[in-house]
Amino acid sequence: MSAPLDDKLERDLSVGTAWLVVLATIARAEEPIHGYEIARQLAAEAPEGLSFKQGTLYPMLRTMESEGLLRSALVPSSEGPARKCFTLTADGRRVLVAWHDTWRRTNKWVNRVLGGVDELR
């Protein structure tokens, strides 16, 4: 019964935080960054046991772009088709700051509540 629930939090959290980490990865890149590089950086920094399917990044990037959070440009590549490179728009930066703030407060709250269940370990 609990086995399917074991992954539930991870799944729910990844849905909630994927946009935040993708926006943050694009924000900290010094130059326009393409999808593969975003996926590579996210995979490299993912904690052990946590993985995400890199292909799900692209529909996310498309939605972000259509919502005006990102802008993109095609950059020719020597390895095949031109790559779409992304930068944050002003709206994207504003949303990232707002979400970062939300995340910090949520994190603080969850840690405070979880502090009381340490003895269950």
Next chain:
Amino acid sequence: MNSADIPSDQSPSLDPVRAYLLQLELALESCDPALRHDALIDAEVHLRASIAAGTSPAQAIAEYGSPEEIATAYRSIPTTGGSLRSAISASAASAGSRSETVASAVDREASVSAATSADTSATTSATTSAAASAAAAHSDHGAASSRWKSLRRIPLVGVWFHPIAWRSLAYFGIIGFPLALAYFVWVVTVGTIALGMLPILIGLPLLVFLLGSARALSLFEGKVVELFLGVRMPRRTQPVVGIGEGASQVGFWSRILCWLRDIRSWLSLGYLVGNFPISLAAFTATLTLSVMGLVLVGMPILDLFGLPIGVAEMDDSTRIHFLFTEVKPDADGKLWLPPGAAIPSFLLGFCFLTATLWLVRGMGWVYAHVVQAIQVARPRPAAPTR
């Protein structure tokens, strides 16, 4: 079928990326063609970049996700842009105004829900004040949108409440024909010069240039069509190296060779030429019908304000008839709407305008799907052989 079925790159006869793309295409079969086109290009670009960076094809594919997972992710893309952003703005503004209310990751979830379903977001977002305000805003918006949609369902005249019909009217009545004329003049001028210069060889690069420009113009036309006719076009240009092409380097000549081999180049060229007479006919029909409609609707309005419908200087032998009634100028030469003609004139004009909206909407649907078909056309990859 899933990524585990994809044979490894051990078989020299099979490109694993090509096999994966075929499976992804099948998984996306029910999706919009333009979205499928984008998804295939995203996957191809990513997998080739990953393989070029030293990852084995099997690992690159496994990390990318199974075709079903990826297809599900693409199907979840909202069809309308901007709704999520407004939900985010509402949420962020409300979050800024409150003090230390517990904010949670549900904020974003609520925003996403609000973008797709006002009802769902209202339920989900009740946990936080920020999310609740975003949901309330979207709930109002949803009710207004629902009222608007119910008006669209009125038989025959519902088309008046359809934004795509009005945008189609703008496309066929204003922008479509000048654009088609410009494309036609460009293709005919450059094409004629290129053909004329073929004997001295300069014509050949000119012809290739024409083909390249046709691809670019077709892409531009796609964006215009998407904006006005509301049918999604690919967000990406087609890959220079097509699906199944194993080349790793894209040089100048291979790019040109690809243009020449790509059916979309020729379809685009054909569209730019063939679009001119069709656009001319559509422009003429749209303008004639809408002007007739406007005149017929406008005359009773002029009459209502005590204004003449025209001024005429004519001899006694000239007769003017309007709706089977003779119209005679008064002493000042002014023409007045015949008594009892106001309502029939208005109704007839309304019918003409409604017919125009239906016509442009229908033409718009056909047009947009032709342009989309050109942009997403691709040789279907051959089934992988084991």
